[in-house]
Amino acid sequence: MTMKAVLATRYGSPDVLELRDIPKPTPKPGEVLVKVHTAVVGPSDTAFRKGDPFIVRLMFGLTKPRNPIQGTEFSGVVESIGEGVNDYKPGDAVMGMGFSSHAEYVTLAAKGTLCHKPANVSYEAAVGICDGAATAMTFLKQVADVKPGQRVLINGASGAVGAYGVQIAKYLGAHVTGVCSGKNVELVRSLGADEMIDYTATDFTLSGQTYDVVFDAVGKSSFGKCRRILTPKGLYLTTVPTLGMLGGLIRSRFTTQKAKFATAGLMQTPESLRHLMALAEKGVLRPVIDRRYPLAQAADAHRYVDSERKRGNVILTVAG
Numbered sequence: 001m002t003m004k005a006v007l008a009t010r011y012g013s014p015d016v017l018e019l020r021d022i023p024k025p026t027p028k029p030g031e032v033l034v035k036v037h038t039a040v041v042g043p044s045d046t047a048f049r050k051g052d053p054f055i056v057r058l059m060f061g062l063t064k065p066r067n068p069i070q071g072t073e074f075s076g077v078v079e080s081i082g083e084g085v086n087d088y089k090p091g092d093a094v095m096g097m098g099f100s101s102h103a104e105y106v107t108l109a110a111k112g113t114l115c116h117k118p119a120n121v122s123y124e125a126a127v128g129i130c131d132g133a134a135t136a137m138t139f140l141k142q143v144a145d146v147k148p149g150q151r152v153l154i155n156g157a158s159g160a161v162g163a164y165g166v167q168i169a170k171y172l173g174a175h176v177t178g179v180c181s182g183k184n185v186e187l188v189r190s191l192g193a194d195e196m197i198d199y200t201a202t203d204f205t206l207s208g209q210t211y212d213v214v215f216d217a218v219g220k221s222s223f224g225k226c227r228r229i230l231t232p233k234g235l236y237l238t239t240v241p242t243l244g245m246l247g248g249l250i251r252s253r254f255t256t257q258k259a260k261f262a263t264a265g266l267m268q269t270p271e272s273l274r275h276l277m278a279l280a281e282k283g284v285l286r287p288v289i290d291r292r293y294p295l296a297q298a299a300d301a302h303r304y305v306d307s308e309r310k311r312g313n314v315i316l317t318v319a320g
């Protein structure tokens, strides 16, 4: 039996992506086989494709990807289970994070980053919320422990991390300022932001306002620039690992204001996914979906994500 999957056998532009027929996997003991309904393409996927930043190569193959099958997040239906799996059964609607999700089928450990999808959350919403919300929740709750009444500024509030970051910061009770370009102001306001700054008209680091947390969801600013808008014990969070970010981390060891980075993708658990799905089920988290591409057009989805202009999620429709 074969299945269709998107592969990159070398690092490079979206042109390295190929749709191929490859053997359909079978679940080993302790694994589930999921028929993928929907996946997403985000900057993490394009980083894996490019092998950039370099840490990707250190982790996944120096000269070429060790695992050529693309994709991380997915939602779908359990098709079969391996020996010893008790938590899932064929027919269960699930969502999760793993590797090789840009394919018709994916296998992963039943005890891995997987959870049931609530009935009132669509496959698209489930996987969309996973992309972005998992990262935003990790930074805002686990790293910053945002408290009600705190002032939080989110830079890049129209991306996936930022758009869910706005919703999560509001859920945590913060006063939220969103930073995005003018064309996205209404979208971000509709997600709950209390105040908006259009970065094409105003430098948010010169606003004169102060914030307990500056969440640089797109990593376009720096700890150095944001110090003047942080409260004396304020926190600068960035999602993007750069040399400048490392410098900020080191400098912040000597100041009361702090800079922090986290690899949120590696910090997810079944419980963290269940928490996000519970919030989606209650309507606290709403999906923000920009464009949809069929699996066969994954390269076009990558090109769009590479433009750095996407609003929320870019969806890859695999089945249905």
Ligand SMILES: NC(=O)c1ccc[n+]([C@@H]2O[C@H](COP(=O)([O-])OP(=O)(O)OC[C@H]3O[C@@H](n4cnc5c(N)ncnc54)[C@H](OP(=O)(O)O)[C@@H]3O)[C@@H](O)[C@H]2O)c1
Pocket: 042, 043, 044, 047, 132, 135, 155, 156, 157, 158, 159, 160, 161, 162, 179, 180, 181, 182, 183, 184, 199, 217, 218, 219, 220, 238, 239, 240, 262, 263, 264, 265, 266, 305, 308, 309, 310, 311, 312
């Ligand atoms: N550390 C982690 O664990 C982790 C996990 C997931 C993602 N990430 C990283 O998080 C970053 C954000 O990902 P994403 O999916 O949310 O979004 P993205 O695709 O990287 O960014 C798209 C958004 O960024 C906005 N943007 C572009 N330039 C901007 C600027 N100078 N100032 C403010 N906004 C700007 C764009 O809006 P406009 O068109 O209006 O400019 C667009 O809506 C990526 O770099 C990704 O690699 C890190």
